[in-house]
Structure formats: structure tokens, C-alpha cells
Amino acid sequence: MPTLWEDVRRCWALPDADAEAQAVLLDRQLRHLFRVVPWYVASNLLTGAGVAYVMAPFLAGHAWQAWVLCLLVTHLGWAGHAVSRLRRADGRDRTAFTNGDLGLSAFWCVLCACACGAGLYLAAPLAASDGSRLLLAAYTPGLIATGVLVGITAPLVAFLWLVILTVAACLMVGQLEFLAQGMTIAQLCCYAVMLTIALLFISRTLVRRIEAEMAAERQQQIIGLLLREFESNANDWLWESDREGVLVRVGPRLAQVLGQAGGRLEGRTLPALFAPRRLLEVGSDRHVGVDALQSSLQSPQAFSGVVVEAVVGREPRSWSISARPVHTQAGTWTGWRGVGCDVSDARLREVEALQRERHLHHLAHHDALTGLPNRRQFLAQAPRGRDDTRAALALIDLDNFKNVNDSLGHMVGDQLLCTVARRLQQVCRPGDALARLGGDEFALLLRDLPAASAAQVALRCLDHVLQVLRQPEWVNGFRIDVRASIGVALFPASVEPLDELLRRADTALYVAKGEGRDTVRLYEPRMSEHVRERLALVSDLAVAADNGQLEIDYMALHAADTLQVRGYEALARWRHPLHGRISPADFIPAAEESGLIVPIGMWVLERACRDALAWSSTTSLAVNVSAVQLAWPPFVPSVLDILHRVGLPADRLELEITESALAKDPASVRQALARLRGVGIRIAIDDFGVGYSSMAQLRELPFDHIKLDQSFAAGLQQETRDTTRSIIAAIIQLSDALELSVTAEGVENEQQLEALRALGCMSVQGFLLGRPVAARELGMAMQA
Numbered sequence: 001m002p003t004l005w006e007d008v009r010r011c012w013a014l015p016d017a018d019a020e021a022q023a024v025l026l027d028r029q030l031r032h033l034f035r036v037v038p039w040y041v042a043s044n045l046l047t048g049a050g051v052a053y054v055m056a057p058f059l060a061g062h063a064w065q066a067w068v069l070c071l072l073v074t075h076l077g078w079a080g081h082a083v084s085r086l087r088r089a090d091g092r093d094r095t096a097f098t099n100g101d102l103g104l105s106a107f108w109c110v111l112c113a114c115a116c117g118a119g120l121y122l123a124a125p126l127a128a129s130d131g132s133r134l135l136l137a138a139y140t141p142g143l144i145a146t147g148v149l150v151g152i153t154a155p156l157v158a159f160l161w162l163v164i165l166t167v168a169a170c171l172m173v174g175q176l177e178f179l180a181q182g183m184t185i186a187q188l189c190c191y192a193v194m195l196t197i198a199l200l201f202i203s204r205t206l207v208r209r210i211e212a213e214m215a216a217e218r219q220q221q222i223i224g225l226l227l228r229e230f231e232s233n234a235n236d237w238l239w240e241s242d243r244e245g246v247l248v249r250v251g252p253r254l255a256q257v258l259g260q261a262g263g264r265l266e267g268r269t270l271p272a273l274f275a276p277r278r279l280l281e282v283g284s285d286r287h288v289g290v291d292a293l294q295s296s297l298q299s300p301q302a303f304s305g306v307v308v309e310a311v312v313g314r315e316p317r318s319w320s321i322s323a324r325p326v327h328t329q330a331g332t333w334t335g336w337r338g339v340g341c342d343v344s345d346a347r348l349r350e351v352e353a354l355q356r357e358r359h360l361h362h363l364a365h366h367d368a369l370t371g372l373p374n375r376r377q378f379l380a381q382a383p384r385g386r387d388d389t390r391a392a393l394a395l396i397d398l399d400n401f402k403n404v405n406d407s408l409g410h411m412v413g414d415q416l417l418c419t420v421a422r423r424l425q426q427v428c429r430p431g432d433a434l435a436r437l438g439g440d441e442f443a444l445l446l447r448d449l450p451a452a453s454a455a456q457v458a459l460r461c462l463d464h465v466l467q468v469l470r471q472p473e474w475v476n477g478f479r480i481d482v483r484a485s486i487g488v489a490l491f492p493a494s495v496e497p498l499d500e501l502l503r504r505a506d507t508a509l510y511v512a513k514g515e516g517r518d519t520v521r522l523y524e525p526r527m528s529e530h531v532r533e534r535l536a537l538v539s540d541l542a543v544a545a546d547n548g549q550l551e552i553d554y555m556a557l558h559a560a561d562t563l564q565v566r567g568y569e570a571l572a573r574w575r576h577p578l579h580g581r582i583s584p585a586d587f588i589p590a591a592e593e594s595g596l597i598v599p600i601g602m603w604v605l606e607r608a609c610r611d612a613l614a615w616s617s618t619t620s621l622a623v624n625v626s627a628v629q630l631a632w633p634p635f636v637p638s639v640l641d642i643l644h645r646v647g648l649p650a651d652r653l654e655l656e657i658t659e660s661a662l663a664k665d666p667a668s669v670r671q672a673l674a675r676l677r678g679v680g681i682r683i684a685i686d687d688f689g690v691g692y693s694s695m696a697q698l699r700e701l702p703f704d705h706i707k708l709d710q711s712f713a714a715g716l717q718q719e720t721r722d723t724t725r726s727i728i729a730a731i732i733q734l735s736d737a738l739e740l741s742v743t744a745e746g747v748e749n750e751q752q753l754e755a756l757r758a759l760g761c762m763s764v765q766g767f768l769l770g771r772p773v774a775a776r777e778l779g780m781a782m783q784a
Contacts, residue, residue, distance in 0.1 A: 023096060028210050030097040031089070032153040033105065034082035040150040041079040044116065044143070045072070051123075051139050067119055074115045078108035102154060109147075109157045110164065116143060117168025121175070140169045141191065148195050155203045159196065166192040236319075236342055240326070242335040245270045245297045254340065257319075259312045270297075270321075274308040279316040282347050282354075293321060300325040300333040307343065317344045367436040369414055370421035378435035378443055379498050390454035391491040392446040393498070394462055395505040396424070399483040399517045401440035412475050419475075420482060423468050429461070443502070454490055455522055462486050462520045470518075485512040489523040538594045540576065541587055549575055550600065552607055553772035557622065557743060560757050560764045567620030567654070569765070570608035571772050572600065592628050601629045602638055609646040609653070611775045622654040624686065630657070631668070636675045650680035654705060658686050670702070677702045687745075689731070706735055710746020713766065716755045725759060732760050 048071060052064075085101055120140055144165045151158030166188060173184045237253040250265050258273060265273070271290040278289055287296070288307045296303040304322035311317070323338025365377035373381075398420065405413040417440065424442060428434050433445040444465070449457050469482045487509025489501050508523040515521065544550050554568035574582045591597040605623050612621040629635050643650055655676065657669075673683050684705035689712060708731065715724035728744075735742045744756045747766030756764055 024210075024214055026099065026102065027089075027097045029153040029206075030101055030105065031086070033151060033157065034086045036150050037082035037105075038079045040146065041075040041112075043146065044112070045075055047139065047143070048116070048119070051135060054135050064122075067115070067122065071112075071115045071119065074108065074111040078105070078112050081105065081108055102156065105154070106157050106160055109151065110160055113147070113161045113164035113168075117164050117171075120165075120168050120172045123172075136172070140165075140172065141188075144169065144192075145195065148199055153203065153206055155199055158199050158203075162192055162195055162199070237340050238338075239270065239323075239340065240335060240337045241270055241297075243297075243300075243333060245294070245336070248335065257312065257317065257342070258310055271308075274310045279309045279311065280318065280347055280351050282350050285347075296323075297336065300327075307347075308340075316348075317342070318347045319343060370418055370436050372421055372425075372442075373433070373435040375435065375437045375443075378433065378437070378445070379502075381433050381445065381498075389447070390449045390451050392449060392454060392458040392488050393491070393501045393505045394444040394446065394458070394465075394486050394488040394520075395437075395502070395509045396442040396444060396465070396484050396486050397509055397513070398440035399485055399513075404480060408475070408478055408480075412478065412480075415475050416473060416480060416482070419473050420469065420484075423471075424465065427461075427465050427468050443505075458488055458490065459520055459522060462488055466518065466520065483518040485509055485517045486520040487512050487523065488520060537582075537587060538590050538596065541574070541591055541594075541596055541600070544574055544576075544600075549577070550603065551575060551774060552604060552611065553774055554611075554778050555765060555772040556770050557620075557763055557765050558769050560744075560753070560761050563769060565619065566763060567622060568612075568615075568778070569622040569656070570604060570611075570624070572604050588626075592626055595628065597626050597628045598632050601626065602642070605639065606642045606646060609642060609648040611778075612648055612652060613646065617649075617652075620652050620654055620682070621648070622656050622684065624656045624658075627658065630672055636672050639676065639681070640679065651682070654682040654684050656684045656686040656707065673702045677704070684743075689727070703740060705741045705743065706731065707743045707745055707765075708761075710766070713744050713746040713748070713752045713756070716752050717749075721755075725755065728756070728761070729759050736760075 052068070081104060085097070089097060120136065120143075123136065144162060147161035147165060148158045151161055169188050170185045173181055173188065237257065238251050239247060239254065240249040241247050246269050247266050254273075255265055271293045274290050274293075276290055282288075285307055287293075287305060288309075290308060293306050293308055296306050302322075302324045304320075306321045307318055308321060309316055309318050319340040320343045321338060321340050323336045325333050326335045326337050327333055365373060365380075367374050398416075401413065401416075404416060417436075420440075420442070421434075421436065424434055424444065428444070429446070431447045433447070435443045435445075437443050444462075446458050446461060466484060466486065469484050471482070473480050473482055487505045487507065489504035489508060491501060504523040507527045508521045511527050512519050512521040521527075551573040553571045553573050555571055556565050557567045557569060558564065559566055572584060572588070574584075574587050576582050588597070591600055608621055608623055612619070615621075639655075643653065657673075677683055682704040683702055684707055685703050686707050687709040688706045689709050708728065712724055712728055715721060716728075718724070732742050741762055743763040743765055744752075744761050745765050747753050747756065747764045747768050749768055752766075753764060753768060
């Protein structure tokens with residue numbers, strides 16, 4: 001429990017505080033005292049002079065000059081001490097007040113109190129009139145009370161003044177002769193006690209106030225330190241402004257983050273420091289820009305999350321501003337105080353995430369190479385139209401694009417696709433939709449076509465597309481003639497799924513490809529019937545060999561002079577259970593397109609080899625081979641495997657290759673033919689003279705036999721027969737030089753046969769000498 005002395009001592013000291021706090025308290029107590037002392041000294045001297053003036057008639061003959069000198073010296077000494085000490089404390093050295101200063105001031109106070117008390121004590125007996133006594137009676141309590149008030153912040157000084165002057169006043173009253181002396185002395189003592197209590201109470205209040213001020217200052221220092229640390233180590237900043245947003249206080253951090261280091265920002269409006277227009281589009285933003293900030297500053301309501309932007313170092317920066325209104329104690333709104341928090345990284349991350357999301361969405365719905373919508377996006381688009389308009393769907397497929405990829409490389413092919421995409425975009429009408437469905441296939445949706453002439457307008461637009469695409473393109477120094485086939489289907493009056501329209505357009509495209517390419521075909525219902533028949537044909541063909549529907553007829557090869565049979569050519573035949581006998585001209589192209597020609601060709605080869613075993617050992621077998629078979633990597637091993645399993649000598653087999661196979665991949669064809677020829681298999685070029693072959697190929701490729709196309713035999717009876725004779729003669733002469741045998745196909749009459757004999761042709765083949773016969777019939781003929 002604290003003692004009474006400790007409680008009393010708290011009225012002028014802080015016994016529990018540290019030395020620094022005690023020093024601050026003493027400094028403020030003495031600073032207040034020293035500031036008041038000069039004024040109190042002047043007041044004492046002035047009032048003392050007034051009292052001396054009134055008492056002057058009663059002082060004649062007395063040595064009062066010594067007292068006046070003592071009064072002046074003590075008071076001026078006290079005032080001089082106070083002034084000099086204040087100057088030292090506020091000067092350059094800024095020396096702090098100490099207990100020694102308090103003691104010295106107390107010493108001067110005692111001297112001044114003694115001088116004043118001596119004057120009262122000595123002057124009282126000399127007061128010879130009631131007026132003089134009344135003056136002393138009024139002067140004494142005022143002198144005591146004012147001295148106490150002067151030292152109210154330094155209770156020790158005030159208490160010394162009070163005690164000395166109270167004792168002097170009591171002594172003065174004791175010298176006066178009137179009946180109420182005892183009561184007067186008692187009242188003086190009572191007043192002294194009350195002044196002491198008041199002195200301690202007020203001093204205690206002042207000490208507490210100073211203590212509170214010191215605590216507030218320490219808190220302000222801590223807050224200021226934290227704020228300075230906050231501003232020095234972060235991109236955030238503090239600001240204060242008036243009601244209009246004009247900055248009255250702002251930390252240096254704001255100038256730094258704005259790239260205006262060293263610039264003075266006070267006096268400028270806060271919104272004027274930032275970009276007037278938005279720099280970033282962020283989905284989470286609610287209040288963005290200087291307009292939003294200016295609007296928030298219009299009313300005295302706290303706000304937060306207002307985002308402002310600025311370009312700093314060519315990069316966008318963002319801050320979220322929050323603020324509270326500042327009011328006076330009377331409640332008047334005077335301004336704003338707030339903070340700006342850097343949100344640049346968070347907003348940039350959100351922008352990047354949004355861009356990535358948009359990019360992924362774009363990739364999911366667009367072609368990565370050309371940037372056009374992909375199949376998914378295209379199928380999601382419904383055709384726009386009114387009752388008086390129609391729409392058309394066109395599929396655009398580049399002709400022979402695979403040749404560009406195979407010969408010039410995929411990079412050139414990609415560049416060509418981008419060029420085609422740009423050209424198609426240029427010819428698109430407003431409202432049309434263009435997409436790349438994959439590979440070299442594009443889709444074009446023509447909208448708002450006149451209902452009465454939709455087909456004509458669509459075909460006219462697509463003819464223009466073909467004209468634009470036909471312009472040659474130079475890629476990496478190569479000229480590429482761009483061609484395309486287009487199939488188009490009109491949207492019917494009834495609602496049809498876009499997939500169905502795509503199927504119809506694809507059917508029309510298939511017809512366009514089959515009818516020469518580089519053309520446009522409009523879908524008609526009969527096209528679907530044809531395609532369905534084609535699909536049914538391919539489907540039935542896939543099981544024809546397994547179901548025993550395929551057969552082989554043999555066409556004899558005769559010597560031109562003796563007409564002796566030298567060999568037979570195997571010709572595949574298909575006896576359909578419903579449609580009867582189907583011409584090879586119908587099912588062989590379908591087999592090549594579907595890839596069924598590979599298993600069918602292997603079946604024909606093996607079956608023909610087995611049939612040839614029953615023939616004479618000098619009779620050869622010729623089997624046709626398509627370009628698709630030659631492109632099949634296991635073709636050569638499969639042929640050799642068949643010969644091995646069947647047991648047919650390789651030198652009895654001749655493979656006939658069409659000239660179109662030579663245009664696909666001459667290097668791989670040459671390699672395959674060389675391997676076959678290396679084991680003894682003869683190689684013949686079929687339909688020579690009307691395809692892609694050249695004289696150079698006769699020298700470079702490993703051929704043994706040339707079969708002239710039947711058009712040469714037919715030409716021997718036409719008006720151009722002389723020219724035909726010259727060409728045949730040249731081919732035979734060249735073949736003789738290259739040691740190649742020549743067979744003329746399509747011999748149908750004696751005139752043709754005689755002409756070919758005269759030209760030196762060694763062998764012939766045609767209906768004149770016999771039609772193809774089945775293997776069974778051929779066997780019976782050989783036995784006969």
C-alpha cells in the first residue's frame with residue numbers, strides 16, 4: 001500500500017516513472033515557472049511601489065532605502081535567473097532543466113519571500129491610519145495568493161512562498177493593536193491550509209495532464225515511427241487533404257511511387273496525380289478512376305477500395321485508396337485523411353488470368369493456325385435469317401493440297417493455308433461466317449440470301465471465291481496454283497440440324513471432286529442417292545472376297561506374227577448377289593478410294609498364281625497393281641510371300657503398273673520395283689502414252705515391258721492414223737533400243753493387227769483374238 005507521503009509526492013512528481021519521464025515533467029514544471037516569474041516579479045515590484053507610495057508619509061526618518069534595495073536585488077535576481085535559464089534551454093545547446101535549477105529557483109523564491117515578508121513586518125507598526133492598515137490587509141493576502149499561483153507547477157517553490165509570507169503576515173498582524181488579532185491569525189492559517197490543499201490538488205491535476213501529454217507524445221512518436229517505417233518499406237503511402245482533395249500533407253513515398261521523387265505534391269489535388277483514363281480492365285473492380293475518386297470526395301462519408309492508376313516507368317501501376325473524413329471538435333468537416341495501398345501485382349495477375357482464360361477460350365473455339373473459328377464454334381452458330389431470306393452452307397476443300405505438303409513441306413503448306421484463310425476472309429460478306437474444319441477444308445456460311453434466288457446468289461458468290469483462290473501464290477520462292485472444290489447446300493424451309501447441312505454439303509463436295517475439281521456443285525437429293533449407293537458398294541465390296549463373290553477372268557496375250565498365246569492377264573470380276581456382274585470400272589475406283597484395293601489385290605494375286613500353276617511352264621501371268629498397293633509398305637514382302645507359298649516361279653509373274661502410280665512417289669516406286677525385278681519378276685507399264693510417263697522414266701525406272709494404251713490401236717483407223725503410226729513406230733524403236741518388249745492393247749479388227757505387225761509390234765491383246773474367260777473355261781480349253 002502506498003504511504004501518505006507517496007500520495008502527497010505524486011502531486012508534483014512521478015515516483016514510478018523512469019528518469020526520462022521525470023526529467024520531462026521537471027522540464028515542463030520549471031519552464032512554466034520560469035515563464036511566469038518575470039511577470040510576477042514585475043507585478044510584485046509594481047504593487048510594492050504602490051504600497052510604498054501610500055506608506056511614504058509614515059516612513060520618513062526610517063532607513064527604508066536598504067529594504068527597497070534588498071527587494072529589488074532579490075526580485076531582479078529571481079527574474080534574471082528565470083530568463084537566463086530559459087534562454088539556455090531554448091538556445092543552441094538546449095540544456096535540460098535539472099533539480100539544481102529547481103533548488104536555485106527555490107532559493108531565489110525564499111529570498112524574495114523574505115524580502116516581502118520583512119517589508120510587511122516592518123511596515124505594519126508604521127501604518128498610522130486606517131487607510132494604510134486597510135491597504136496592508138488587502139495587499140498581504142493578494143501577495144500570498146499570487147505567489148502560490150506563480151509556483152503552482154512547482155509546489156516546492158509555491159509552498160516555500162506560502163509558508164514564509166503566511167508567517168510574516170501573522171507576525172505583522174501580531175503587531176497591530178485591534179481586538180480581532182487572534183481571529184485574523186487563525187483565518188490566515190486557515191487560508192494557508194486551503195491554499196496548500198488547492199496547490200496540491202491543482203499541481204496534481206497538472207502533473208496528470210503533463211503525464212497524459214507525455215504518453216500521447218510517446219504514442220505519437222511510436223505511431224510516427226511506425227508510419228515512417230511503413231512508408232519507407234512499402235509502396236503504400238499516407239495522405240491528408242482538405243475537403244476538395246487538395247493535399248495538405250503527404251509522405252515522400254507517394255512522390256517516389258509516382259516517379260516524381262523530389263517533387264512537391266502539397267497543394268495539388270489528389271485526383272490530378274493519376275491517369276484520367278482506365279489503363280487495365282479488371283473484372284473485380286467496382287470503383288475505378290479519378291472520376292470515382294472525385295465522387296467519393298464530394299460527401300463526408302468514409303470510403304475504401306477506390307482504385308486509381310498511373311503509368312510509372314512505362315508500366316501501369318494501381319493503388320486502392322481508402323479515407324475517413326476529418327472533423328473538428330465542433331463536428332465541422334474539414335478534410336480527409338487516408339492511405340493508398342499498392343494493388344498493382346494483384347490486378348496484373350487478375351488481368352493475366354483473364355487473358356489466359358480468354359486465350360484458352362479462343363483456342364477452344366478457334367483454329368490455332370489461321371485464327372478462324374473451328375468446327376465446334378462453327379456448329380454452334382445458327383444461321384441468321386428472316387422469312388424472306390435463306391442461308392447456304394459451303395464446304396471448301398483445296399485440290400491436291402497433299403502434294404504441296406509432300407513436296408514442299410508442312411511449313412509451306414501451313415503458309416498456304418493462312419493465305420487461303422486471308423483470301424476467304426476478304427471475300428466474305430458482312431454477316432457471313434467462315435471456319436476451318438480441319439486439314440485443308442474450310443466452311444463458309446452464307447447468310448441473308450434472297451429466298452427467291454438463293455441458289456443463284458450462292459453459286460455466284462462461290463464462283464467469285466474460286467476466282468480469288470485461283471490467283472497463284474508464291475511461297476518461299478515456289479509458285480503454287482491454288483485450286484479448290486466447293487460443295488454447297490441450301491438451308492431448307494424446315495429446321496434442319498447443322499450437322500445434316502454439313503453432310504449434304506460434303507456430298508456436293510464429293511461430287512465436285514469427282515467431276516474434275518476446281519468447281520462448285522450445289523447439293524441435289526440425287527447426289528445423296530449416288531453416295532449411298534457408293535457407300536453400299538464399298539460395304540459390299542469389303543466382304544466380297546470372303547463371300548466368294550470375286551472372280552478372275554483371263555485375257556490372252558498373243559504373239560503378233562503367229563498369234564500364239566504367250567500369257568494371260570488376270571482381270572478381277574465381281575458377281576454381286578443382287579446387282580449381278582459389276583464392271584471393274586465401277587468397283588476398282590471405289591476400292592482404291594476406300595483402301596480395299598490392298599486386300600483385294602493380294603487376293604487376286606494369290607488366286608491368279610494358283611491358277612497359273614495349271615498352265616504351261618512357258619505361259620506367263622500378268623497381274624495389275626494399283627498406286628495404292630505400291631504405296632503400301634509391306635507390298636513387296638507380301639508378293640514374295642505369295643510366290644513362296646504358292647510355288648510359282650518369279651520369272652512367270654509380270655506386274656502391270658499404271659502410269660498414275662509413277663506420279664505419287666517416284667523414289668519409293670523405283671525402290672519397290674527394283675526389289676521385285678531383282679528376284680525375277682517382270683515389270684510392265686500399263687496404258688503407256690496417255691498418262692504421266694515420259695521417255696526419261698523408261699530409262700530410269702526398271703521396266704521390262706510396255707503396254708500401249710488401246711487408244712493407239714483405235715487411232716490406226718482414224719484420220720490421224722499416219723501420226724499414230726509414227727508415234728507407235730517411235731515407241732517400238734525406242735523400246736528395241738532399251739531392250740523392252742511392246743504389247744498393243746485394244747486390237748479389235750484385222751486392219752489394226754496388220755498395221756501393228758507392219759510396225760514391228762511383237763505382241764497384241766484385244767477382242768479380235770478373244771475375250772476374257774474364266775479360269776475354269778480356260779483350263780478346259782487348254783486340256784482340249
